[in-house]
Amino acid sequence: MVQFNNTMEVFKLLEKTNCRECNKPTCLAFAAAVFQGRAHLNECPHIDEKIISKYGNGQNTFEPKISQDYQKKIDLLKGNLAGIDLPTKAEKLGGHFTNNKLTIKILGKDFSVDSQGNISTDIHVNSWITPPVYNYIINSSGLPLTGEWVSFRELQKAMDWHTFFNHQCVKTLKEVADTYTNFFEDIIKLFNGKQVENHYDSDISLIIYPLPRLPILICYNKPEDELESDLNLFFDSTADKNCNAEDIYTIGTGLAQMFKKLALTHG
Ligand code: SF4
Known part of the structure; x- marks a missing residue:
């Protein structure tokens, strides 16, 4: 059974008529509910049976799946991070490198990452911020800001x-x-x-x-x-x-x- 990686993947399958027959105000709201495991695809009467069977019959497997996927994503990013030259990257990313850690400011607070992806910071780390920070370190072009x-x-x-x-x-x-x-x-x-x-x-x-x-x-x-x-x-x-x-x-x-x-x- 195929699982969704984000709301957009669900949204693309819908008619986008906002007819409300699924008891959600919009197709987008329905897509978000399906992705978050609060609704099942088959609650929209306009989705083809073939799509329903491809994505499952509505059993809620979202929570374990998302935590597994999240951990997989973090592990993959940590693996990629190991090949990154953090001292060279630091300046490009608007940070600095000391004590074997790259430190950048997130919302004004120091946020440090070592080459194994271990994080040290004074702020509470919300799970949503960690993948974007890893990606930023690994993939950012580090272009100077234009002010535009x-x-x-x-x-x-x-x-x-x-x-x-x-x-x-x-x-x-x-x-x-x-x-x-x-x-x-x-x-x-x-x-x-x-x-x-x-x-x-x-x-x-x-x-x-x-x-x-x-x-x-x-x-x-x-x-x-x-x-x-x-x-x-x-x-x-x-x-x-x-x-x-x-x-x-x-x-x-x-x-x-x-x-x-x-x-x-x-x-
Ligand atoms: S029933 Fe389907 S088409 Fe209608 S609003 Fe809900 S998701 Fe959109």
């Missing part, structure tokens, strides 16, 4: 992820910003967000650095008179060369979920 801000959609290699990114990251962040506006700004500053002066005249314009060569500019405008609030994220034009598209998506959605959790517990 572009939307996720404009990143050529990330175009396929645009719909998911908007849904899982931008929408969630906007909900947090709309509901907990002051706290939203505080969280970004807590993660070392830096002020950007006069950028689009937004009420909140802050840059965070999930990785040294992956700054994200967060611009939020509060609702005013007849105008609704809006939230936009911008990336340096080198983002999709310094990080692969899936990792940018993973980092964006990971941050959005982390902000949401913090807002719900402390906002």
